[in-house]
Amino acid sequence: MQLEVMNSPFNQEQAELLNxxxxxxxxSQKMWLSGYxxxxxxxxxxxxxxxxxxxxxxxxxPQQTREITILYGSHTGNCQSLAEEFTQKLKQEDYNVTLSSxxxxxxxxxxxxxxxxxxxxTHGDGDPPDNAITxxxxxxxxRAPKLDGLRFSVLSLGDSSYEFFCQTGKDFDKRxxxxxxxxxxxxxxxxxxxxxPAYQWFEGVxxxxxxxxxxxxxxxxxxxxxxxxxxxxxxxxxxxHAEILENINLNGRGSNKETRHLELDxxxxxxxxxPGDSLGIYPENDSELVDQLIAEMNWNPxxxxxxxxxxxxxxxxxxLHSTYEITSLTKPLVEKAAxxxxxxxxxxxxxxxxxxxxxxxxxxxxxxxxxxDFGPWSGSASEFLGILxxxxxxxxxxxxSSKANPDEVHLTIGALRYDAHGRNRKxxxxxxxxxxxxPGDRLPVYVxxxxxxxxxxxxxxxxxxxxxxxxxxxxxxxxxxxxxxxAEGKSWLFFxxxxxxxxxxxxxxxQKWLKDGVLTKMDVAFSRDTxxxxxxxxxxxxxxxxxxxxxxxxxYIYVCGDEKYMExxxxxxxxxxxxxxxxxxxxxxxxxxxxxxxxxRYQRDVY
Numbered sequence: 171m172q173l174e175v176m177n178s179p180f181n182q183e184q185a186e187l188l189n190x191x192x193x194x195x196x197x198s199q200k201m202w203l204s205g206y207x208x209x210x211x212x213x214x215x216x217x218x219x220x221x222x223x224x225x226x227x228x229x230x231x232p233q234q235t236r237e238i239t240i241l242y243g244s245h246t247g248n249c250q251s252l253a254e255e256f257t258q259k260l261k262q263e264d265y266n267v268t269l270s271s272x273x274x275x276x277x278x279x280x281x282x283x284x285x286x287x288x289x290x291x292t293h294g295d296g297d298p299p300d301n302a303i304t305x306x307x308x309x310x311x312x313r314a315p316k317l318d319g320l321r322f323s324v325l326s327l328g329d330s331s332y333e334f335f336c337q338t339g340k341d342f343d344k345r346x347x348x349x350x351x352x353x354x355x356x357x358x359x360x361x362x363x364x365x366x367p368a369y370q371w372f373e374g375v376x377x378x379x380x381x382x383x384x385x386x387x388x389x390x391x392x393x394x395x396x397x398x399x400x401x402x403x404x405x406x407x408x409x410x411h412a413e414i415l416e417n418i419n420l421n422g423r424g425s426n427k428e429t430r431h432l433e434l435d436x437x438x439x440x441x442x443x444x445p446g447d448s449l450g451i452y453p454e455n456d457s458e459l460v461d462q463l464i465a466e467m468n469w470n471p472x473x474x475x476x477x478x479x480x481x482x483x484x485x486x487x488x489x490l491h492s493t494y495e496i497t498s499l500t501k502p503l504v505e506k507a508a509x510x511x512x513x514x515x516x517x518x519x520x521x522x523x524x525x526x527x528x529x530x531x532x533x534x535x536x537x538x539x540x541x542x543d544f545g546p547w548s549g550s551a552s553e554f555l556g557i558l559x560x561x562x563x564x565x566x567x568x569x570x571s572s573k574a575n576p577d578e579v580h581l582t583i584g585a586l587r588y589d590a591h592g593r594n595r596k597x598x599x600x601x602x603x604x605x606x607x608x609p610g611d612r613l614p615v616y617v618x619x620x621x622x623x624x625x626x627x628x629x630x631x632x633x634x635x636x637x638x639x640x641x642x643x644x645x646x647x648x649x650x651x652x653x654x655x656x657a658e659g660k661s662w663l664f665f666x667x668x669x670x671x672x673x674x675x676x677x678x679x680x681q682k683w684l685k686d687g688v689l690t691k692m693d694v695a696f697s698r699d700t701x702x703x704x705x706x707x708x709x710x711x712x713x714x715x716x717x718x719x720x721x722x723x724x725x726y727i728y729v730c731g732d733e734k735y736m737e738x739x740x741x742x743x744x745x746x747x748x749x750x751x752x753x754x755x756x757x758x759x760x761x762x763x764x765x766x767x768x769x770x771r772y773q774r775d776v777y
Contacts, residue, residue, distance in 0.1 A: 236284035236321070238267045238379070241275055243290035243302025243338065246448065246565060247619045248327055248364065253289045256372050265379065272305035273768060280308075281315040285354060286322040287375060288342050294733055296334030298341075300767060300774060301622055306338070309345045318350040324357040325371045327364050330500045330559070333525065335359065354378050361502075362562040365407065366479075403440065406563070409452055409614035410439040414607055415578070425672035428585040429640060430603050431569075434615065437577040441616070444572075445647035446623035446775070448565040449579055452614040453599035455497065455561065456606075460490045463538050469551045476552065486551050494558040497598050499532040499540060506557035507540060516544040534590030564599035565618055567730060567775060569643035571650035579615075582643035582675065623728065623775040629657035632690075632725040634717065636740055638666035638706055641731030642675055644775060648728075649679075653688045661688070662720065666695040666706040666736075706736070707743040718751035726771045733776035 238260060242253035257269040293299045298306040308314060326339020336359040343357040355378050358371040404410040416433040464471050464487060471487035490496060508516050519528060541547060570580035585604035586597030625648055635645040642665050667673035683689035693709040710717060729740050749759035766772035
């Protein structure tokens, strides 16, 4: 028996699947299957629903539902992952959905969009992420159309420790309204622990959209399978506990830095990663700091406290050790803490509305400083923990190729240590990796995809890699991958650190790749080895003519490292080289670099 599409309610793909299945069944299996399918209909009439892309108004007039466009602006990949997941969920409910990064979206089509869902992060001090810049500038230009027929909703991801928290999402929300758009659902701003509010936003949007369907045909999201139930086995929500195989200090004797090279075992995790991706680590707070905080607040370390809305219980000490952030201060935290204190100095600090004074106080201080400076405090330990956010995941650029290192992942982590306000401080995750993590220990990890920092698909394409310090990590992954693939494209690395003797990270590997031809050129800058400090941008300027020739020949440019200083200096130098070598005006050089970015030939992974 062969099922024909023309004589059935099935599409071509469904018919082919059914035919393949039927061809493998015995007669008895076919009889059992026919009875199984008929059983649910026994004793009841079959209720027919209208197609999901129609709503029935006035009893018999079909109306097409509005098309949904989902646009994402993503720096580390979180917004992209959410956008892809929400698109899949909507398509499962037979909604007509178009998904696109903002960079790939044709801005002229905006006036034709009916329902627009925007998911965006905020980069740096309130700027759009790279793949949202073009769309952002278009919306704020005179070319932006009136959007009287548009409905929209914005999900914004950010970090409340930054002054301009979720600013890009706020800007999109404001501008779409100014252009005449109608809010389908109110914007939600998410902190680093974004999953729960993100799903709350989607549920709200879904409920609004669902009201336009025949209510008998559509179930509320809450009554269906949990939205995250089909996530991968190991993910951000369910990290894999990877064993540490190696933990080595890459810096030599006499260095004032400590850079750890970690090798983690991923056997059995089925965590797929590509060069350019990051590894997320869920860190733990230093036990010494936890004990000092408990002592200062006179809490009982064994008191049971809830750690989430599901009612999971931990001891107070364990909750502070593994769940709550206590090493940095944010404005929202200080504002919430003020409600638990009658200390007038704290209230004056907030009432002054002097963002600089508050920022100066928060800089370099932690929760222990806050509770010491502005006590006494009211409320129980549970109430106080209720104002804290979860320990943020730390993301590190992966320093290995899975092709070269099956079932392993390598990281390059700089240990952060500094003195501030009379106390020694250390980074939460970097301190844990440097001081409290030995081979055999385990770290909870997951892979964070990053489609915005990827090798070109054509192996013959030349690449220019610019990085300082631990910013060199992804380039180690790039070259391992290219070596495994036998890529013939040229490669050029610019690397900067303090001292040649003690801080030349992965020196022997670069030299081997230079010898073997995997790495074509390498220029280094060791800023403390010369009387006048020399950085990677100075080496770029020295090689400006050749650098521009590589770019003109189609090279991809990658920048990885510190955002506030190194990345800005590198971009300024690139613009200067493009302007001088290309005989362009400053405006033309800016446009040239923007075109490289749109073509994904200028990619940044900065922090």
